[in-house]
Amino acid sequence: MQLGLVGLGKMGFNMRERLRAHGHEVIGYDPRPEVSDVASLADLAGALGGPRVVWVMVPSGHITRETIAELAEVLEPGDLVIDGGNSRFTEDKPNADLLAKNDVGYLDCGVSGGIWGLENGYGLMVGGSEADVARAMPIFDALRPEGERADGFVHAGPVGAGHYAKMIHNGIEYGLMHAYAEGYELLEAEDLVTDVHGVLRAWTKGTVVRSWLLDLLVKALAEDPDFAAISGYTQDSGEGRWTVEEAINHAVPAPVISAALFARFASRQSDSPAMKAVSALRNQFGGHAVQRVSESG
């Protein structure tokens, strides 16, 4: 089928390629002319035959909001917009409501798979009406991994459910990554273990901890033994924070995901104000650094 695709960055570019490889006609728009198929959103609307389906794949937050507001201007009743970016699920209802004023439909679609999705397919979590989901299904079927539909696609619920599920997916991802990371550090710390890389690789088949993330960890260590070229400074992109905020909203204990999030915060501090306070307190009650009898009070 025909699809308009707004945003041809790392994710959108690959998705256009995968969709075309599956026989769909994709007209892509991006502000960078060298990758874009049309010159503007208006041109995109003009190039698509109605009723249109337009997939938005741009950075979450104000850029997504503005893109959808612009689409609300150029689209027509009966068209459908899909937000495939990492928007917070609370954005979906307002976006849907805005588009509904002009009888334009809306789906939110969480997309996982990163740069590997081009080859492996993307895991998809969709929120919206049955009718809208059914209409976009050929696109979803092309993007998702091959095999049974239910193994890589879900209609998770009404508008917002797709991004909620993607948010939780990423929150889990934080926890999984940090669990492996702690294990890696513990292996490195122990002299008995002379082949850390070998241990991680030996876990990739047969063990309880085997996973795609473990495969990637083994690959990363093969490319950069001891992670010599990599700093521990680690960004976070929103979903981890939102997951902890939802844990708070729902009164759900989330010690693992929050620990992983806080470790990222700490990784970006050159020194910790909190630890300065702790250190100052120890000095106050225990005396100066060199102590003969008792280091702490």
Add this chain to the structure above:
Amino acid sequence: MQLGLVGLGKMGFNMRERLRAHGHEVIGYDPRPEVSDVASLADLAGALGGPRVVWVMVPSGHITRETIAELAEVLEPGDLVIDGGNSRFTEDKPNADLLAKNDVGYLDCGVSGGIWGLENGYGLMVGGSEADVARAMPIFDALRPEGERADGFVHAGPVGAGHYAKMIHNGIEYGLMHAYAEGYELLEAEDLVTDVHGVLRAWTKGTVVRSWLLDLLVKALAEDPDFAAISGYTQDSGEGRWTVEEAINHAVPAPVISAALFARFASRQSDSPAMKAVSALRNQFGGHAVQRVSESG
């Protein structure tokens, strides 16, 4: 080759089956006559042609220690003992030293894969000398998953390294399981998500969080939707505790693995003495339960 196998419980029984299926001659001993091939450890030693290789697969702790002490009596110089149980890595050096007095060799082998290992093969992490590892390699090759040896087997270092690696494997496992568990609870908590099971299943292909544990979670939910028949009361079996203890020994922060461990402790408390203290404190400074203006101080 020929192997003596001590312990025919859930793990040992399956391993005997897998080894025989790969053409090895396995003589098993277990105190339960209905599964045992011989009547005693002495009979086992007698039935094996020297130099013998004996795999010990019994509960960790005093049972493993006693079994190895008994083997030290009945084995002969040149024989080899492999402890494949979940022993703490600190047990390995004493076991090796005891056997070495009679020139009996020793390997420690962490084994992962649970009840699925019979079919899929077991992930193996081994500690000991090159020569001893080489000698037992046909057994390891039969037990490990098919494919490249390095994807399911590692010679991790000297005696102790195998169990250390297995301990860390299980520590990671605690963290991974709890990350999925928090995500599951957060999905269940949100009304927008009308198909929690579907979301988890949709993650099994293409996504960043896909893993064998996720496959098992989907399977478990299919068998028991909403986990109606399952209590949250969860045991721990040593490796999680030992992992946190090693984190302390090595001054490695392990907030994720420790959070997962503490959650298991909490799951077994009918009420929390700590929370009683917190509740009592709130009453002390804030007055009784019903408060009009300010619930907390």
Add this chain to the structure above:
Amino acid sequence: MQLGLVGLGKMGFNMRERLRAHGHEVIGYDPRPEVSDVASLADLAGALGGPRVVWVMVPSGHITRETIAELAEVLEPGDLVIDGGNSRFTEDKPNADLLAKNDVGYLDCGVSGGIWGLENGYGLMVGGSEADVARAMPIFDALRPEGERADGFVHAGPVGAGHYAKMIHNGIEYGLMHAYAEGYELLEAEDLVTDVHGVLRAWTKGTVVRSWLLDLLVKALAEDPDFAAISGYTQDSGEGRWTVEEAINHAVPAPVISAALFARFASRQSDSPAMKAVSALRNQFGGHAVQRVSESG
């Protein structure tokens, strides 16, 4: 000076008493006629000579918002409103803006001390303009503990700073209480310690951990040894959640305060969905509960 006081619950009632004991004229309003000095907010405004100062001490959230909106109707230019409740600091700017439309001033004041404040005085953290703070200073001086003003009162910054400081105060309070609570549980768990209450009491003087909360813990245990009559089920009242949310907003690691918050969430669950998932996973890979060789994979 003269003060209007809206809300005569546990906190407001005591504050009226303390202010009157310090020679101030307090006219209190509460929907419960048996404690109220006037019949309505309009009556309160009428009874106060201008320019008025009105202290609001009602539950945070919509009740505070509605009370301030009503006051905006009945007050006059030059009057001053002080929100002394546990409002989220993000409420203060909108409240101040609403009142400013009619040239009514606004201060936010975090108040700590609970039911003990009547006797000991209340710790006060205030946000707003210098002029407004100066105007209400006689009230603050009567409410705060005796001694140096700076030991129980702070003008923390512009509108919002007072409630922000109070929020952080309560977040710290969560962490402190849980630290003592963990220590209490660990003392109870160890057979060597035959006099847990005595240990806690011995800490109340001379030690590093001495504090008012510790005094209260000792008092609570004296009243109810072993906390036999107290459930661990523990509410939370907003500030702990908001503190963790601000930690997220500011990318500040807050593992201690969040752990204390999550422990409260967990205390209110009859069973943990997350732990059901963990338990189900263990069953999946490890077989049924009774295992001979290896409990975990």
Add this chain to the structure above:
Amino acid sequence: MQLGLVGLGKMGFNMRERLRAHGHEVIGYDPRPEVSDVASLADLAGALGGPRVVWVMVPSGHITRETIAELAEVLEPGDLVIDGGNSRFTEDKPNADLLAKNDVGYLDCGVSGGIWGLENGYGLMVGGSEADVARAMPIFDALRPEGERADGFVHAGPVGAGHYAKMIHNGIEYGLMHAYAEGYELLEAEDLVTDVHGVLRAWTKGTVVRSWLLDLLVKALAEDPDFAAISGYTQDSGEGRWTVEEAINHAVPAPVISAALFARFASRQSDSPAMKAVSALRNQFGGHAVQRVSESG
């Protein structure tokens, strides 16, 4: 009464002074001749009239063990040794047993108060027999803060109970300090709060969080605003680690104390191997640092 005191470092030196000020005869031994009253432990034994009481106040671990072993040589039946250092409670039984061979008694005494104990008195937690405790009571009464004995002294249980209680005291101390530290960092992070030092000082009276540690924090900030001269690099001295190990031994959840401990570990890392692994993983699935659409998978 007469007391031998071994170890005249920061703690022992002050304790000698306080004991003498209370009228006790203290003969101190320290390897540094400039502070020592006698030349050797043998001389100390010779200078004391029997039955002797000797207080050991030296660094925990092998130095304490060796000191007590030496005392076992030079003391006589009926003498009494008190270990007042920060020994792990598991050391006490072996020490007591060693001394008991020669009918020398043993008490373990946890001492809190740091460099302030000279003036304020020390909080004391003692393990041992009733008779031995009674015998040393004049010393305990001189060391503890003035006022009721039970407010600064406890006979916590048999040998080991004193050090156990001191260990838990220090574990709590870790949690308390970190709770304040997180709060301090959150105050510093918020622009609305223009007087962080003032806020902390205003908490010292009347509030729920008032404590001696808070007083010290205010004092530390007065001496070094913004902690400009202090690094966050923070040592730990054993009791925090042991507390978490006991939490594990007793299956007691200790998320707050362990978080405080792990934060100290992290403060000493120039870069975190775990965070390198997390960062490497993000690169693997999400592509390079600059991403247009979706930063994480």
